[in-house]
Amino acid sequence: MFNPQPLATNLNEPVLAVRSLRLLLNGQELLRGLELNCYESGVTLVMGANGAGKSLFLRSLHGLLPAEGEIEFAGRSLQQTRSEQAMVFQKPTLLRRTVEQNMLFAAPEGATAAQIEALLSEVHLYEKAKQPARRLSGGEQQRLALARALLTQPKILLLDEPTASLDPGSVLIIERLIQQAADAGVKVIFVSHDIGQAKRLASDVVFLHQGKITEHTSAQNFFHQPVSREAQAYLAGELLI
Ligand SMILES: Nc1ncnc2c1ncn2[C@@H]1O[C@H](COP(=O)(O)OP(=O)(O)OP(=O)(O)O)[C@@H](O)[C@H]1O
Ligand SMILES: [Mg+2]
Known part of the structure; x- marks a missing residue:
């Protein structure tokens, strides 16, 4: 069965701490000195235009880019923590x-056929188990990418718009799995445009x-009284440039 593993945390320490994170690519500064102390377990949402x-x-955060900091x-x-992480990319590979x-x-040592079947069933792909993965629809590929990530029993789950092209029923399936993981103590960092x-x-x-x-604030504050002008504009549906 799907059996999420909690990230061991200590109340005095942020679950995620980022210091002076800077990313230069092709001479452009694309991440400009990010500072973050996130004490919340559960789902941290990353939003922005x-x-x-x-x-x-x-x-x-997944160690894939030469960021400083x-x-x-x-x-x-x-x-x-790299081996405890799994990431679902915006375009699944x-x-x-x-x-x-x-x-x-993707299966870690000790993973069983029953676990694989259970996860494929959870994302409603069990009937397609023998089909070529690249012939799945875009939404099905995203569901498979999440099932594959969960199979590794990550303690940290990084999700880049995993439901962007899914129908409403599929969105609910994925949200249930993410919530289940977060409730079990997995730290989830999630990018979404879906308010x-x-x-x-x-x-x-x-x-x-x-x-x-x-801005970094509780979800409650963010959606009721965003402080930064940029977040206010984003939530009001204004085009940010
Ligand atoms: N290798 C690179 N060299 C130069 N610029 C890059 C490179 N990779 C990404 N960028 C630029 O960095 C900026 C941020 O890209 P990123 O993919 O993180 O955006 P995003 O917030 O995820 O947007 P979206 O909501 O469209 O997915 C973009 O303007 C992109 O063009
Ligand atoms: Mg993106």
């Missing part, structure tokens, strides 16, 4: 194999604008 730097931030999860370095083989390839979804899932919100954090 297209191009704000959300995907780059998430990839940096420090990242710690519950007092441990990124390197120490699946192997040229069947759905089931994609799961088997309804954000209200349902988020405990706190990090708002990014042009590579900077303009």
